[in-house]
Amino acid sequence: MSFTLVDEVRVGPDARVYAEGWQSWSPATWYAPGARGLRPDLDWQHTMRFRPGTPLADEGLQAEGLLVVDPGDGGPVRRYAAPSTTTVPTLRTVLRGDVLEVHADGPVTNGAATTAVAALADAVAPLTADVVVRPAPSVWCSWYRYFEQVTAADVEENLDAFDAHDLHVDVVQLDDGWSQGLGEDLAPAPGFGDLAGLVDRIRSSGRRAGLWLAPFLVGDRTTLAREHPDWLVGAAGHNWAQDLRGLDLTHPGVQDLLRTHLRRVVDLGVDYLKLDFLYGGAVPGPRHSGADPVEAYRTGLALVREVVGPEVYVVGCGAPLLPSLGLVDAMRTSPDTFHEGGEDGSRGLRGLMPMVARSWQHGRLWSTDPDCLVARPAYRLREPWAGAVRTYGGLRSVSDRVAELDDWGLRTTRELLDDPVPPVPLPDATVERGARLAADLVAGRQDGAS
Numbered sequence: 001m002s003f004t005l006v007d008e009v010r011v012g013p014d015a016r017v018y019a020e021g022w023q024s025w026s027p028a029t030w031y032a033p034g035a036r037g038l039r040p041d042l043d044w045q046h047t048m049r050f051r052p053g054t055p056l057a058d059e060g061l062q063a064e065g066l067l068v069v070d071p072g073d074g075g076p077v078r079r080y081a082a083p084s085t086t087t088v089p090t091l092r093t094v095l096r097g098d099v100l101e102v103h104a105d106g107p108v109t110n111g112a113a114t115t116a117v118a119a120l121a122d123a124v125a126p127l128t129a130d131v132v133v134r135p136a137p138s139v140w141c142s143w144y145r146y147f148e149q150v151t152a153a154d155v156e157e158n159l160d161a162f163d164a165h166d167l168h169v170d171v172v173q174l175d176d177g178w179s180q181g182l183g184e185d186l187a188p189a190p191g192f193g194d195l196a197g198l199v200d201r202i203r204s205s206g207r208r209a210g211l212w213l214a215p216f217l218v219g220d221r222t223t224l225a226r227e228h229p230d231w232l233v234g235a236a237g238h239n240w241a242q243d244l245r246g247l248d249l250t251h252p253g254v255q256d257l258l259r260t261h262l263r264r265v266v267d268l269g270v271d272y273l274k275l276d277f278l279y280g281g282a283v284p285g286p287r288h289s290g291a292d293p294v295e296a297y298r299t300g301l302a303l304v305r306e307v308v309g310p311e312v313y314v315v316g317c318g319a320p321l322l323p324s325l326g327l328v329d330a331m332r333t334s335p336d337t338f339h340e341g342g343e344d345g346s347r348g349l350r351g352l353m354p355m356v357a358r359s360w361q362h363g364r365l366w367s368t369d370p371d372c373l374v375a376r377p378a379y380r381l382r383e384p385w386a387g388a389v390r391t392y393g394g395l396r397s398v399s400d401r402v403a404e405l406d407d408w409g410l411r412t413t414r415e416l417l418d419d420p421v422p423p424v425p426l427p428d429a430t431v432e433r434g435a436r437l438a439a440d441l442v443a444g445r446q447d448g449a450s
Contacts, residue, residue, distance in 0.1 A: 001055065001090065001105045003092060003104060005102070005103055006080060006091075006103060007080070007110060008100070008102070009069050009102065010099055011033045011069070011072060011099070011100050012098070014072030015032070015070060015071050015072035015100070016031065016032065016033070016116075016435075016439060017030065017032075017035075017061055017067065017093060018030050018031075018063075018067065018070075018357070018435070019061045019062065019063035020064060020065060020066035020322075021064060021321070021354065022054075022279070023051075023278075023318055024317055024318050024321070024334070025048070025318055025332075025334075026050055026051075027354060028333075028354040028358055028438075029357045029438040029441070030436075030438050031061055031439070032443065033093070035442070035443075036060065037056065037057070037062050038442065044237050044238050047235060048237035048318075049335075052235075052236075052283045053283070053284035053293075057092045060095065062090060062091070064090055064091075065089065065091075065322045066080070066082065066120075066123055066124070066322070067081075067091040068080075068116060069100060070119075077112060077113050077115060077118070078102075078110065078111075078112055079111055079113065079119040079122060079123040080102055081108060081109050081123035081124065081127075082127070083107050085298060085323050085324075085325050085326070086294050086298050087294070088294055088320075088323060089107065089108055090104070090106075091103065091108065109123070109126065115428070116432070117360055117428045117431050121360070121364060124325075128326070128365060131326050131365065131366075133363050133423040133424075134329050134367070135367075135420065136367040136394060136396065136421065137171045137208065137313060138169055138170045138396045138420065139169070139173050139210065139397035139398070140162070140169045140171070140399070141175055141210075141274075141372050141399045142154065142173065142175045142177070143372070143399055144337060144338070144343075144374050144399035144400070145376075145399055145401045145404075147177060147340055148177035148189075150174065150175065150177040150192070151191060152197070152198040155172060155174065155202075157401075157403070158172075159201065159202065162207075162402065163205070165410060167402065167413060168414070168418050169417060170208055171208045171210045171272045173209075173212065173274060173397075174198075175212040176212050177189060178192050179195075181218065181240070182213065182215055182222075183218035183219055183223060183225060184222055185223070185224075185261075186261055186265075199269045199270060200269065203269050208313075209272065210270065210272030210313075211272070211273060211274070213261075213265070213274070215258060215261070215278075215304065216247055216278050217245060217277050217281070218232070218245060218247060219240055220242055221242045230251070231247055231248055231253055232246070232247065233246045233283055233285030234283040234284045235283065236280040236283050239277075246282070247280065247281065248288055248296070249287075249296045249297065249299055249300030249303070250288045250291050251287070252288070258300070258303060262307045266307075266309075271311060271312045271313065273308065273312060275304065275316055275317065275319070275328075277317075277318045278297075278320065279318050279319065279320055281293075281296065281297040282294055282296065282297035282323065294320070297320055298323050301323070301327045304327070314327070314330075315328065315329065315332070316330070316331045316366075317331075318332070319331060329367060330366050330367040330394065330395045331361070331365065331366045331368060331369060332370075332371060333354060333358040333359075333368045333369065333370060334350075334351030334355035334370060334371055335351050335371075337371045337372055337385070337399075338374075343378060343379065344379065345379050348381070349381055349384065349385055355368075355370045355392060355393070356388065356392045356434035356437050356438050357435060357438035359392040359393075359426055359430065360425070360426070360431045360434075362421070363394075363423055364425055366394075367394040367395045368393060368394035368395065369393070369395040369397070370389050370393030370394070370395075371389075371397070372397045372398055373385065373386055373389050373396075373412070373413065373416055374400060375400055375408070375409035375410075375413050376400045376404045376406075377408075378404075390416060390419070391433075391434075392426070392430065393421065394423075396417055398413050398417065400413065
């Protein structure tokens with residue numbers, strides 16, 4: 001990688017720097033100018049949480065496509081951004097005395113604004129001229145209670161409970177666990193039950209049916225990987241007890257497969273899609289068309305949008321952020337609330353920092369998805385997490401077995417679902433409050449929501 005000096009900014013003791021990450025699960029926060037950016041501990045974490053194939057700087061901060069420098073002295077706030085959704089440079093900073101150098105490995109736009117929020121908005125304005133942010137529905141998601149063991153019967157039980165407890169759920173979304181995956185032709189998971197019948201039951205209740213898909217990667221032991229090795233590109237990490245490979249989204253065979261599967265689920269009556277692990281479409285590797293990873297990713301996501309049509313609500317997750325602009329309706333802005341084994345909250349609010357740091361994106365880029373509220377008593381962080389989701393989030397989603405909620409859990413769930421967030425930017429004061437909280441969290445001065 002070859003970097004060029006873009007700018008030099010004199011900074012004071014109160015200066016701060018916003019460094020955007022590559023995808024939903026990447027760190028994003030405000031740092032002190034002399035800080036070292038957050039880093040992965042293991043190679044697979046780099047692949048699945050940072051920008052695959054892009055080394056991290058040995059010193060200073062690194063951002064993907066968006067960097068903002070607030071000099072801290074009341075002077076203009078500087079911003080540096082990708083010039084397009086298919087040209088996303090890596091930016092790095094180096095502090096030399098009281099001067100912060102900004103370097104980039106590709107073209108950037110730059111400018112200045114009077115406030116940090118204005119600088120962020122100005123930075124992405126050229127990329128979002130045609131973006132229309134749609135109102136987000138309220139969602140119940142199966143994941144944080146049932147994980148991969150979800151069954152149609154579990155969902156039907158909760159459908160009845162929504163009515164019994166007057167919970168305003170627009171979309172019932174089946175998460176991972178309903179199928180054996182794209183690499184197995186979307187075959188139902190053993191024991192799940194009748195997907196078509198369940199979708200009909202959801203729709204007959206007056207609600208919309210949502211479905212989880214991971215359409216841009218497969219496990220290397222799947223039928224698809226064995227039969228079509230020429231459809232695969234680079235390594236995409238590890239999950240589901242196997243190594244993952246990205247799909248070549250420019251290959252005609254992959255494109256035909258995506259069209260077939262997307263039409264199948266939409267024809268069932270599904271009109272809400274959570275598209276997960278999307279970073280797999282942008283991993284390094286040779287592609288049929290010769291496109292670079294970002295161009296290939298954008299091609300694949302545009303195909304998805306074309307096939308499902310404008311009425312289907314699309315949520316990106318684990319998705320390269322800037323290359324997704326205009327093609328998704330909502331975007332996860334944080335890692336998962338917890339992984340299996342962390343259901344009691346003992347591993348902390350792992351999604352809090354990037355979620356509050358990215359609160360400026362709501363209403364400008366998409367509806368932000370802070371991930372699900374979990375309100376059952378067994379989750380010990382339910383109160384601070386509910387406060388953070390309510391204050392800084394956009395899309396309202398919950399993920400509990402209703403029968404396991406106590407009075408506080410039911411009341412909080414009902415209040416969240418009854419309080420949709422308009423598809424307009426959050427107040428500047430809220431965004432600034434989130435920026436300060438994110439900075440405190442990365443500096444280790446605070447460990448909870450406020």
